[in-house]
Amino acid sequence: xxxxxxxxxxxxxxxxxxxxxxxxxxxxxxxxxxxxxxxxxxxxxxxxxxxxxxxxxxxxxxxxxxxxxxxxxxxxxxxxxxxxxxxxxxxxxxxxxxxxxxxxxxxxxxxxxxxxxxxxxxxxxxxxxxxxxxxxxxxxxxxxxxxxxxxxxxxxxxxxxxxxxxxxxxxxxxxxxxxxxxxxxxxxxxxxxxxxxxxxxxxxxxxxxxxxxxxxxxxxxxxxxxxxxxxxxxxxxxxxxxxxxx
Amino acid sequence: xxxxxxxxxxxxxxxxxxxxxxxxxxxxxxxxxxxxxxxxxxxxxxxxxxxxxxxxxxxxxxxxxxxxxxxxxxxxxxxxxxxxxxxxxxxxxxxxxxxxxxxxxxxxxxxxxxxxxxxxxxxxxxxxxxxxxxxxxxxxxxxxxxxxxxxxxxxxxxxxxxxxxxxxxxxxxxxxxxxxxxxxxxxxxxxxxxxxxxxxxxxxxxxxxxxxxxxxxxxxxxxxxxxxxxxxxxxxxxxxxxxxxxxxxxxxxxxxxxxxxxxxxxxxxxxxxxxxxxxxxxxxxxxxxxxxxx
Numbered sequence: 129x130x131x132x133x134x135x136x137x138x139x140x141x142x143x144x145x146x147x148x149x150x151x152x153x154x155x156x157x158x159x160x161x162x163x164x165x166x167x168x169x170x171x172x173x174x175x176x177x178x179x180x181x182x183x184x185x186x187x188x189x190x191x192x193x194x195x196x197x198x199x200x201x202x203x204x205x206x207x208x209x210x211x212x213x214x215x216x217x218x219x220x221x222x223x224x225x226x227x228x229x230x231x232x233x234x235x236x237x238x239x240x241x242x243x244x245x246x247x248x249x250x251x252x253x254x255x256x257x258x259x260x261x262x263x264x265x266x267x268x269x270x271x272x273x274x275x276x277x278x279x280x281x282x283x284x285x286x287x288x289x290x291x292x293x294x295x296x297x298x299x300x301x302x303x304x305x306x307x308x309x310x311x312x313x314x315x316x317x318x319x320x321x322x323x324x325x326x327x328x329x330x331x332x333x334x335x336x337x338x339x340x341x342x343x344x345x346x347x348x349x350x351x352x353x354x355x356x357x358x359x360x361x362x363x364x365x366x367x368x369x370x371x372x373x374x
Numbered sequence: 375x376x377x378x379x380x381x382x383x384x385x386x387x388x389x390x391x392x393x394x395x396x397x398x399x400x401x402x403x404x405x406x407x408x409x410x411x412x413x414x415x416x417x418x419x420x421x422x423x424x425x426x427x428x429x430x431x432x433x434x435x436x437x438x439x440x441x442x443x444x445x446x447x448x449x450x451x452x453x454x455x456x457x458x459x460x461x462x463x464x465x466x467x468x469x470x471x472x473x474x475x476x477x478x479x480x481x482x483x484x485x486x487x488x489x490x491x492x493x494x495x496x497x498x499x500x501x502x503x504x505x506x507x508x509x510x511x512x513x514x515x516x517x518x519x520x521x522x523x524x525x526x527x528x529x530x531x532x533x534x535x536x537x538x539x540x541x542x543x544x545x546x547x548x549x550x551x552x553x554x555x556x557x558x559x560x561x562x563x564x565x566x567x568x569x570x571x572x573x574x575x576x577x578x579x580x581x582x583x584x585x586x587x588x589x590x591x592x593x594x595x596x597x598x599x600x601x602x603x604x605x606x607x608x609x610x611x612x613x614x615x616x617x618x619x620x621x622x623x624x625x626x627x628x629x630x631x632x633x634x635x636x637x638x639x640x641x642x643x644x645x646x647x648x649x650x651x652x653x654x655x656x657x658x659x660x661x662x663x664x665x666x667x668x
Contacts (some may be wrong), residue, residue, distance in 0.1 A: 187512025244661035246581040292519040293628035308647040315651045340650040
């Protein structure tokens with residue numbers, strides 16, 4: 129897939145590489161559309177300073193919205209598993225594959241994303257360390273919200289009190305983790321000036337060739353070649369540093 | 375003949391008295407002294423007049439129960455059963471005895487239900503009542519899951535939508551606000567129930583304890599110090615467990631963790647994340663070189 133720009137920039141051609149399927153993009157936005165009302169309604173009941181909004185009929189509506197959104201939130205992985213099981217499995221495998229390059233990535237991530245220092249990034253597969261951590265938290269979160277939320281919904285009074293209390297606490301803790309992560313995810317995907325391609329990829333399903341080459345070398349070049357290139361790059365920069373010192 | 379000055383004086387006094395009277399009808403709710411109900415196990419005859427009175431005053435619907443082999447009817451508290459006479463079969467002084475107990479909300483000094491209530495529908499009032507405002511209740515049901523005595527009962531209208539209201543004995547908060555006694559106390563023909571200042575009720579309970587000690591060596595007072603002192607004081611002829619009461623009821627530790635640690639910590643975490651992100655945005659906006667961005 130390539131795009132020929134017209135007008136003053138004519139002559140520049142961007143090659144686009146598919147990253148997400150249509151189903152993945154649709155489900156991503158359904159997940160988002162469910163997560164936001166879930167967070168808002170949950171937070172209102174959670175935060176005592178918002179109490180007036182949780183009282184009486186308003187609170188009943190909040191609890192109803194929370195449940196309706198929860199059905200969509202939990203429905204997303206189920207629909208994905210039914211319609212694209214192999215693709216889901218492949219993604220899950222990728223989410224859970226970590227290597228020593230992830231530690232290196234984490235080291236340069238702060239100066240890169242926060243300070244805007246344009247450093248060379250260690251080789252990364254289709255999802256970089258940050259994306260994979262986000263995905264793992266979201267997968268774990270969805271499971272934990274399900275196994276604590278559904279019993280609170282349907283088994284109140286049937287399960288023992290201590291278990292119900294434990295489930296409320298775990299549900300709350302999971303919310304703290306996932307919501308904090310969501311804020312970071314939103315920032316990097318929507319606000320961060322360097323990450324303009326993420327919204328493009330979640331709308332059209334593609335990233336530019338140059339972006340893939342820079343951020344996901346293992347995906348672009350293949351594992352072996354990307355690692356070789358990185359080792360070679362490290363060697364030359366080290367030698368370069370040594371010669372400039374001497 | 376009344377001159378203008380005395381007319382004004384009388385009018386002002388009348389208005390003042392009217393205003394005072396209006397206020398006097400309500401002060402029970404704001405009164406600092408804790409009120410309490412005293413139940414005397416030795417006097418209760420198990421007639422269930424209190425149970426009927428409760429239903430009558432609070433307009434609670436009747437429902438059918440299985441009458442076979444049980445004295446306790448209904449079997450437990452329910453959305454339409456806020457108080458109940460229960461029966462304990464116990465060898466008191468080595469003689470088989472049927473001991474009664476009136477169960478219902480204890481109006482704890484430190485109520486876990488009010489601590490977890492996200493709407494203040496359940497609220498500890500200065501006069502000791504744990505009030506329940508059905509209009510504020512959103513049906514979350516937390517109260518029913520933290521009470522050490524398993525008192526609040528959810529009137530569930532739909533399990534699916536979650537529509538529900540919490541119910542429990544309110545000590546007839548509407549009557550008490552008018553300076554009246556709870557209706558169960560008023561209805562007791564045996565004098566087993568009493569109502570008033572908690573200090574006075576405690577004094578009465580203690581004098582009864584002294585009086586019964588010789589004949590009933592196991593007699594005990596329940597509720598003086600439990601959970602910040604209960605609003606329902608029991609003079610019991612047998613140990614509390616015999617009646618199904620917890621020996622040492624405790625404020626659920628999970629509730630303290632949830633309310634005192636997790637909720638504030640979570641809000642700090644959200645605030646810190648948001649602030650960090652805003653700061654990061656301004657830093658990166660100054661430093662970034664967009665011409666290098668792919």
